[in-house]
Amino acid sequence: MSPEPLMTRGYDAHPAIEHERLRSKYGSVAPVDLLGVPVWFVLGYEEVLHVLQNSGGIWTKNPARWQAYVEGRIPADWPLLPVFQVDSSNFAEGAAQHRFRSAWTKALQPFQDHTHPQAKVLEQAIKRYADDLIGLLAEGGPTGAADLSAQYARPLPLMVANRMLGFSTARGDEVVMDIWRLIDAGPESAAAFERLYAAMMELAAQKREQPGDDLPSYMIQAQPDLTQDELARELLMLPALLDFCAGLVCNVVVEVVSNPAVRESLSVGAIDETVNRVAMLNPPMANLTFRFPVKDVKMGNYTIAAGDAVMLSVAAAHADPRFAGALDPHAIRSTRAHLAWGAGPHACLGQRLATQMATVSVHRLFSRCTKVKLALPSDQLPWRPSPLVRALRSLPIQYELDERRVPGAASAEAPAAQQSAEDVAAKQAQQRSPLWKFLRSLRFGR
Template sequence: MTGYQTSTPADPIPAADRVRLYGPEFQKDPAALYARIRRQYGGVVPVLLDGDIPAWLLTGYREIHQVCQDSQLFARDTRRWNQWGNVPDDWPLLPYVMHNPSVMFTEAAEHRRRAGAIGDALSAVDQFDLGAHCERIADRLIDEFAGTGEADLIAQFAQQAPLLALAKMYGMPDSEAPALVRDVALSLDVGPEALPAYGRVQEAMARLVAVKHQQPGADVPTSMMQDPANLTDDEVVQDLLVVTAAAQQPTANWIGNTIRLMLTDSRFAMTLSGGRGSVGQALNEVLWHDTPTQNFIGRFATRDTVLSGVRVRQGDLVVLGLAAGNADPHARPDAASGALGNHAHMSFGHGEHGCPYPAPEVAEVIARTTVEVLLDRLPDLELAVPAENLVWRPSVWMRGLESLPVVFTPVHVAGPGVW
């Protein structure tokens, strides 16, 4: 790895004084752990990543806001990291930090150029048309299990809907979507399949760009290729990969976590005549309490500085603790009363490297529409197991269920629908 750092400085904090940001404690009850370490350390926590690589975890809302706002002091280019000398070739978090020429790791004017092209392309998406297409997607997915009276709403519904919607936005053939769903999910996971899967997704995006040169259309890739930012084909491919990853797993988890909430919380489980809370309210509450992206790698200090009374060295990695920040009692003193109407969460990031407008709106159209169609089609939907038996995926980074088994009254489906 070449870049800004020429040596790996010794860690001034003993490993025993750092919190391990991995293991069963984070998987069992991360919210309680975030609260405990915030009380112990404050908003900036010394942590160890997999392999005992040192970093800082931000658990305070104010600290996350400050770091995201100051892109000059806390930059995105991972080549600034001062720990590359300690990172093995098979490090499980390598997909999160391995530098590539995408918008994710650009800075300053170059980042604004690239992010602006993405924003322009997403702004051109007709959200009413997208919503109608998401209704058809949801109907088709539901048709495949409606007659059985049971389903796993993660594998059979939430994991598939976002990327099928994205395939429409990309002008891709539906036949390519299943493989893309599989590979994007694998590429975002921590495991040996992540890098090979990422390579396959990259190849799929390269093929798509080549096709769009010959057959341009009213779609996101064509818009990016024709944008005044004058992106190269490689830049379009890399940035489509970013959009794909951001649209798939976080939105799938958002859908799954929202369905779980509405099936387990009495405010949402009541009948409509009894005043059930809306899907929109549930979606927003999930962003506060079970945000799809718990922690995000990250930012890198461009010089020695002090953050909330803690000395941070040049090149130190700062992990954005989005879930912890959303639960910070200093930001939400009324947390016990719920999050209805409060959209000041950090779930989409903040500042120059936050989720570019209108990406959150597009994601909400996909999530809201698919959940609403599900509840309309299967109004007596209920969990097939006790709520306490639901298992969260063992990830410090993403917040989503392994499965969401449900039962309902079987519904006769006349025949195959159309996308």
């Protein structure tokens, strides 16, 4: 049969409608054309979970098992090709995957374990970054309009990435902007990958010679035999996680301002619950990178041949009546059985960090604004045309700041006298930062 195109204007605008159309026509698995490449698109919750868990060892993420790729049938200019050419633990299996994930687990622990001093320092830094960005809005007065995606949700994780990776601010700006280009799968994605790889190689060499309290140094300490190339490829994955967080923040804000009941729940401290609910209802990582069966396998109404590309749709799986129909929409606490963070051997190791960033970002915004209102109807918001990510291209809002709680040069939790020399230097560097100049130009229209 001829697969039908997935990336249509209708899919970009209303993917849920397309999911249900495909589910009605094909069942839990649909044959689609992804930007010119035939792919099996899995829409069923049970099927997606089964592949993720990979209990029988049938599924692999290794592109070397992708028959069309091995045979040279994937065009060299296919926009998603650079994603699959990153030889990292994201696509590793078996002992190699265990080696990398062990390094990640140990390296992330200082940032995710709330009893660790580094986690406490990072939490204060996230709050300070949020306050800095809100303070930038305040430079134009207590009321105004902003693109909350470009001026808040996306730059905040960039600042976190700079801190965790140990980049200088300006260098980190360039790196994460290229990550966005790669994730967006546009015409600049191949060149962006080349620049990213070079930057991470440079960083890996620097941290081996001069280790610090940062993620690359912790990874080297956890796994000293990591080569410079291996470390560089692993580090390429962190900003992608943080960009996922930016999408989650925007999706949470839209849900809060569009739903009075959700807005009320924030006032009683249920922000983490709101973040979890939005991760389920509108996951930023809507579709996952491919899996490939190592042998022919029956799924849905089809037999998928060994080496065929299979894309798992988390967003469609969450809307599967077999899953969604069993949920209580009035429950105080939403289920944690959703797949927004993956499952099985490739489940996200940074879930706690990303959830913390989203929670802090949303709390900081709404505690410092007396009003946040969408500047467009929610069904007219512009979404990024990406095969993998469901994130807003922009989030235009009108806001009113609580002048009693607008942060100044330093956050209320971290007065200047209590900030580390590193943080003071970072704040001074903001004035010279290309990112900060760009954000200020957005604020004042220059």
